[in-house]
Amino acid sequence: MTHFCWWLVDLLSRMLEPGERDAVRGDLAESGLSGGQALRDVLGLVVRRQVALWQGWQPWLALGGLVIPLGVLLTLVSRRTADENAVYLWLYANNWTWTYITSAGFRAELFGNGAGIVISWIALMCWSWSGGLLLGYLSRRTTWSNAAFLSFGLLLGALVHPPPFIESLFLPHHHRFGADPNGAVFAVTFYRVIFPLIVQYVLVLLPLLLGMRQGLRTAVLPFSLRTILWTSAIASLASLVTQNSLWWQIRTWQAYHLRLPRLPSLHLVAAAGPIGYMILTAIFRWSRGRTTAMTADPSLKENS
């Protein structure tokens, strides 16, 4: 238990500024406090620091202008993705027989549906990562608070029924009159509750947090990588907003009498951008590590 408390102390103290983190950890080491007392002290300091950050207007602007809209959009899109995937997963799980594999038509259908599911998952992860990157860059000091808000928002989105207006926009298959043809799927607790939670936490929250972490580090990247990073993130987020039913609904409403164009699919851009950036970053780090090793040991350079 003591080791766990000290592990939590180390984790929480990362939310402090580097100088203060060292001073506090040093004070705790010198004081000889127990793990529980140290945890209580550090938690108290972290909470006070986070609350102090929210006394300015900038975090509230980021919260209202970016965190909440992004959280709502990702929650609804991930919920829709989970519900659509659940129908196919239920169909295959409940009707599976290995003799289907012998049928060429079935194999083609399986491949097509499987590819569609995988593409939707990749798009969801890339949208989440790009959103996290933007959040991490724009709201550096309140990154942890925003991560907590988004985690709570995702949980709420998975457990609470959305208002009918929102449901009709993003979850049209929920908004049906008469018997739901997919009622058998969502009568199962796993597909109704657990699977959406898995999708939201693995495909949304995890990439979101990784993107936030990357957003905190963008300042140290070279200009070329930063350009690729931001281009892919912006294209990815643009595809999140435009490639879901919200854009289609606005066009069909004609509420503002705007002639909105039909947009080409940006899903490939959504996926290619962040993935390409991660590959380039890995190559850059590998080559920088190699250069550092050569500088430290000239014999490596002679042998290369």
Added chain:
Amino acid sequence: MLGEFEYLLLTAAARLGDEAYGAAIRREVEEATVRRCSIGALYTTLDRLETKGLLKTWMGDATPQRGGRPKRMVRVTAKGVQAATAFYNAVMLVSRGVPWEAERVAIQP
């Protein structure tokens, strides 16, 4: 006018002189008040006092007892001395003739 906890920190830092840093100030305050002093309250109050210009802080040397981590050193400024003096005088003035004044005299070393 200073707050009670602000006065305690300033006074502890002034007593410690060149050895004034986070953990030492915390020990002084805990010994005087016979109550736990949380790190959160300590560091946020140090920041507030520094913002008011009543003390200065800087990162000092690391020691093996602190796991190789530096200390946050504290020094009371002239303005801090004035503020603490004003608080002390106010407390002394308002406490004249109160029943517990005799008890304060009794516990002096």
